[in-house]
Amino acid sequence: VNVATSYSVVHHDQPAAQPRLLQKSSHAYAPSAHVVTSSHTYSHAAPHFAPLVSKTRYTVPFLSALQAQPQCPAPPACEKSRYRTLDGSCNNLQNPTWGTPNRRYGRLLTPKYGDGISLPTVSVTGQELPNARVVSLVAFGEQDIPDPEYTLANMQWGQIMTHDMSMQAGGTQSKKHPTRCCTDDGKLIGKDRAPSSCYPILVPEHDPAHSQTNTECINFVRTLTDREDQCTPTHPSQPAEQLTTVTAYLDLSLVYGNSDQQNAGLRAFTGGRMATVERDGYEWPPNNPNATTDCELESRDEVCYLAGDSRVNQNPGLTIMQIILLREHNRIADQLQKYNPHWDDELLFQEARRINIAQYQHINYYEWLPIFLGWENMVKNRLIYRTKGGEYINDYDPSQDPSVLNSHATAAFRYFHSQIEGRLDLVSEVRKPTGSLRLSDWFNRPSIIEAGDNYDFLTRGLATQPEELTDTNFDAEIKHFLFRRGRPFGGDLRAIDVQRNRDHGLAGYNDYREFCGFKRASTWEDLMDLISPQDIQLLNTLYRTVDDVDLPVAEFFERHLPGTQAGPTYHCILMEQFIRTRRGDRFFFENGNTPGAFTPSQLNEIRKASMARLLCDNSPGVSQMQPRAFQQIMDVNPLVSCRTLPALDVRYW
Numbered sequence: 001v002n003v004a005t006s007y008s009v010v011h012h013d014q015p016a017a018q019p020r021l022l023q024k025s026s027h028a029y030a031p032s033a034h035v036v037t038s039s040h041t042y043s044h045a046a047p048h049f050a051p052l053v054s055k056t057r058y059t060v061p062f063l064s065a066l067q068a069q070p071q072c073p074a075p076p077a078c079e080k081s082r083y084r085t086l087d088g089s090c091n092n093l094q095n096p097t098w099g100t101p102n103r104r105y106g107r108l109l110t111p112k113y114g115d116g117i118s119l120p121t122v123s124v125t126g127q128e129l130p131n132a133r134v135v136s137l138v139a140f141g142e143q144d145i146p147d148p149e150y151t152l153a154n155m156q157w158g159q160i161m162t163h164d165m166s167m168q169a170g171g172t173q174s175k176k177h178p179t180r181c182c183t184d185d186g187k188l189i190g191k192d193r194a195p196s197s198c199y200p201i202l203v204p205e206h207d208p209a210h211s212q213t214n215t216e217c218i219n220f221v222r223t224l225t226d227r228e229d230q231c232t233p234t235h236p237s238q239p240a241e242q243l244t245t246v247t248a249y250l251d252l253s254l255v256y257g258n259s260d261q262q263n264a265g266l267r268a269f270t271g272g273r274m275a276t277v278e279r280d281g282y283e284w285p286p287n288n289p290n291a292t293t294d295c296e297l298e299s300r301d302e303v304c305y306l307a308g309d310s311r312v313n314q315n316p317g318l319t320i321m322q323i324i325l326l327r328e329h330n331r332i333a334d335q336l337q338k339y340n341p342h343w344d345d346e347l348l349f350q351e352a353r354r355i356n357i358a359q360y361q362h363i364n365y366y367e368w369l370p371i372f373l374g375w376e377n378m379v380k381n382r383l384i385y386r387t388k389g390g391e392y393i394n395d396y397d398p399s400q401d402p403s404v405l406n407s408h409a410t411a412a413f414r415y416f417h418s419q420i421e422g423r424l425d426l427v428s429e430v431r432k433p434t435g436s437l438r439l440s441d442w443f444n445r446p447s448i449i450e451a452g453d454n455y456d457f458l459t460r461g462l463a464t465q466p467e468e469l470t471d472t473n474f475d476a477e478i479k480h481f482l483f484r485r486g487r488p489f490g491g492d493l494r495a496i497d498v499q500r501n502r503d504h505g506l507a508g509y510n511d512y513r514e515f516c517g518f519k520r521a522s523t524w525e526d527l528m529d530l531i532s533p534q535d536i537q538l539l540n541t542l543y544r545t546v547d548d549v550d551l552p553v554a555e556f557f558e559r560h561l562p563g564t565q566a567g568p569t570y571h572c573i574l575m576e577q578f579i580r581t582r583r584g585d586r587f588f589f590e591n592g593n594t595p596g597a598f599t600p601s602q603l604n605e606i607r608k609a610s611m612a613r614l615l616c617d618n619s620p621g622v623s624q625m626q627p628r629a630f631q632q633i634m635d636v637n638p639l640v641s642c643r644t645l646p647a648l649d650v651r652y653w
């Protein structure tokens with residue numbers, strides 16, 4: 001295979017500097033040997049003319065015109081509200097912009113850009129890193145091995161959490177990108193004519209899929225950084241930092257939106273409800289006014305949904321989970337209104353939102369994350385607690401920056417792309433598969449969900465069908481057919497993830513190993529503590545030196561820690577992230593020290609929430625479910641009537 005790509009690669013002779021630890025970790029988990037050098041406090045930068053204007057009592061026309069460009073949001077003035085703001089501001093009262101949209105990802109280690117500042121990572125020898133598509137083809141398989149224990153709901157919920165936590169700026173994550181680095185028929189647009197944000201993935205000769213259509217190039221546009229954003233200015237000598245466009249908190253921003261304005265377009269403004277459209281007696285998300293650009297519809301009759309997150313239509317499983325969370329809000333609001341007829345729309349909305357988020361956080365931390373991180377590990381590192389009834393856990397830490405780590409979003413959390421299944425089963429109430437959908441036929445075409453009884457059949461499918469094993473195999477549907485839009489082939493999510501890692505200049509696997517307390521490898525053999533000799537051999541054939549190995553490549557070859565779904569290095573990054581996400585959230589549902597804390601009896605009700613209950617309550621045709629819906633139906637997790645599952649009682653509100 002010809003690995004040579006000459007596109008957008010900078011040659012330099014200096015070996016890249018060793019990354020430094022950037023952010024302080026106060027947790028028991030992180031190794032203590034590291035010296036803390038600095039911690040980024042990204043205080044909100046005031047527009048350049050602000051001081052002048054504030055001293056001026058009258059409006060100076062030319063100054064206000066200049067100020068209008070760019071329109072940077074003013075730093076918020078916080079009051080101690082009972083509710084979260086929509087954009088996450090004022091969650092942290094000392095640093096009101098922490099966790100808000102359009103801010104930098106956090107970093108654990110300094111970036112390793114090709115030029116030290118912003119160009120994609122290259123080898124420490126100054127040569128190119130192996131082509132991302134070649135890495136995908138050579139190191140990763142396509143076998144569809146069903147996981148013996150977990151359901152597709154487990155994978156799908158992970159994408160929901162991801163979409164709540166981050167979204168790289170300037171990307172579409174599903175739709176055709178308006179910036180073209182390759183022509184529509186897969187030819188490379190010359191560097192002189194392509195925008196500077198282009199970093200296309202070049203297809204090697206003899207590509208098993210793309211050579212059939214003479215495709216040479218997979219479109220790839222670099223993430224926007226603080227360089228391009230005038231509201232988060234940085235000094236030109238500082239390494240670029242990518243921006244993320246959603247609130248970092250687990251606050252269901254994907255349902256409620258990321259700003260007051262966005263939220264206003266999603267609410268019904270009656271009965272505390274979110275806006276929905278009724279068809280065939282069921283509630284569906286509102287119609288997206290930009291259907292032609294936001295979806296990939298084949299006819300005018302197809303729907304395209306609007307939600308708090310622009311990725312809502314990406315794939316049918318994701319859309320179903322979004323609908324479930326939307327319907328759950330309205331279900332809670334209706335019940336609250338029944339018992340509190342004197343409450344107005346705003347109060348009903350805020351209380352329903354608060355309960356919906358709390359249930360969701362409970363499921364995230366107590367039902368979903370333990371599958372990935374291991375229950376005992378989480379207890380030991382104080383991510384969860386052995387609580388009883390309505391006991392509070394007051395571990396909010398105002399010094400904890402809740403931002404989403406670049407290494408989490410660009411590498412560690414994407415590990416679970418390997419769980420994606422390329423066929424979605426339609427399953428009857430007696431749990432018999434009646435057919436299946438091909439994933440790549442239904443990207444950005446959610447109409448399929450409303451056809452016939454598909455909503456219920458697909459929901460049961462999520463809770464019945466096994467996810468794919470968390471391993472080095474990626475389903476062909478995402479490796480060769482991603483967003484193919486009626487064409488024979490499409491993108492390659494595995495190659496994209498590798499390319500994105502270099503785009504974001506993440507430090508190498510070896511650096512993260514060291515950060516996580518393992519010995520830095522100076523020879524390939526040194527990797528043997530965590531990786532098998534055959535896999536080391538494979539990495540050795542792809543990379544020139546052990547320091548070149550990309551984090552999101554080597555990670556896949558680490559043996560999983562017992563009782564978890566991750567190797568030690570990813571496990572360490574994921575733990576670090578979810579500690580930040582929990583302790584940096586003043587409104588975390590278990591915190592009793594905020595004006596909006598739940599009463600102990602309410603907290604006791606929240607703790608009854610489960611994935612099974614959410615699925616049952618929001619899918620009218622589903623009347624039975626296994627109690628642990630992330631796990632397959634088995635003797636110890638049998639199908640039971642939905643009525644027997646624990647449920648939250650809103651009479652405590």
Ligand code: HEM
Pocket residue numbers: 155156157158159162166167168171173174244314315408409410413414416417419420478493496497500
């Ligand atoms: C059918 C299911 C899924 C599809 C089609 C999908 C597809 C994608 C795509 C196209 C991107 C953007 C890639 C880029 O341009 O860099 C992305 C990003 C990402 N995905 Fe997935 N994904 C799926 C499920 C998941 C799951 C299950 C997880 C984790 C549990 C996950 C985690 C992530 C993360 C962390 C990002 C980066 C988010 C950001 O900060 O922008 N995805 N995914």
Ligand SMILES: [Ca+2]
Pocket residue numbers: 163164165246247248249250251252253254
């Ligand atoms: Ca969020």
